[in-house]
Amino acid sequence: MRRRRPGDGDARRAPELNAPLLLIPGLGQGSWAWRDVVPLLDGERTVVTYDNLGTGLLNDRPARASIAELAEDALEQIDEPADLVGLSMGGYVALTLALNEPARVRSLVLAGTGAGGPDRVRRPAHVAAAFTAALGLPYAAFARRTMPYTFSPGWTDANSERFEEILAVRLQSPSPYATIEAHANACYAFYGQGCEVERIEAPALVIHGAQDVIIPVENGRRLAERLPNAEYVELPDHGHNLPLEDPSPFAELVLRFLNE
Numbered sequence: 001m002r003r004r005r006p007g008d009g010d011a012r013r014a015p016e017l018n019a020p021l022l023l024i025p026g027l028g029q030g031s032w033a034w035r036d037v038v039p040l041l042d043g044e045r046t047v048v049t050y051d052n053l054g055t056g057l058l059n060d061r062p063a064r065a066s067i068a069e070l071a072e073d074a075l076e077q078i079d080e081p082a083d084l085v086g087l088s089m090g091g092y093v094a095l096t097l098a099l100n101e102p103a104r105v106r107s108l109v110l111a112g113t114g115a116g117g118p119d120r121v122r123r124p125a126h127v128a129a130a131f132t133a134a135l136g137l138p139y140a141a142f143a144r145r146t147m148p149y150t151f152s153p154g155w156t157d158a159n160s161e162r163f164e165e166i167l168a169v170r171l172q173s174p175s176p177y178a179t180i181e182a183h184a185n186a187c188y189a190f191y192g193q194g195c196e197v198e199r200i201e202a203p204a205l206v207i208h209g210a211q212d213v214i215i216p217v218e219n220g221r222r223l224a225e226r227l228p229n230a231e232y233v234e235l236p237d238h239g240h241n242l243p244l245e246d247p248s249p250f251a252e253l254v255l256r257f258l259n260e
Helices: 008-012 067-075 089-100 125-134 139-150 160-172 177-193 217-226 247-259
Strands: 002-004 020-024 046-049 082-087 105-111 204-209 230-235
Touching (some): 067 177, 082 089, 089 105, 089 177, 105 247, 125 139, 217 230, 230 247
Parallel strands (some): 020 046
Antiparallel strands (some): 002 046
């Protein structure tokens, strides 16, 4: 876990503005997924990032098998009520925490995620087929072939140097296929069961890229409609992995929501 605290000059803030900000990564991701967002939030809030078991510096450990278990691990990263930012699978974890531990969740930022259930919109067939075809390749080849789908169409070609930089960081501590399989199965179970988000009282900001082909944008729209106290922001030319594709606007949205 990496914990970054605001500078001494922030000590005069109202206590609630110093609440921890927990960043929860997505499927197969470790704390590296937030590498470009953390510096933009650092100094503003107490930022907490961590590696899920089976990812990052913990990639030699068995991954958790359910969203509930992942939520328990996330809860261990904080010792006081916190604001949660969840990306993709991390959104499922954040929603689960908001239901199971409402006193520990001050607010939610839910990016590229949904509530599951029978009305969820599945990713396009050609995207699912591409991921299936890449399974079993050497991990570097798998990552290179599938990661472009997590950005908006054409982004990888237009930002080739940045893509190579992100890929290199991911490959420093790669998540094994066993972790990806465990996380995928946890997500499928979450989809099947669905989440009673109507019972969540915490204020929420739902952010979704209109070009998301991993968790299509309809899921974000429906999530925002079902949450009792939600704001929805749709980014028209963005894909799934918003914190890596366009970190500055993402961080600005997070801070604006939290400051309000």
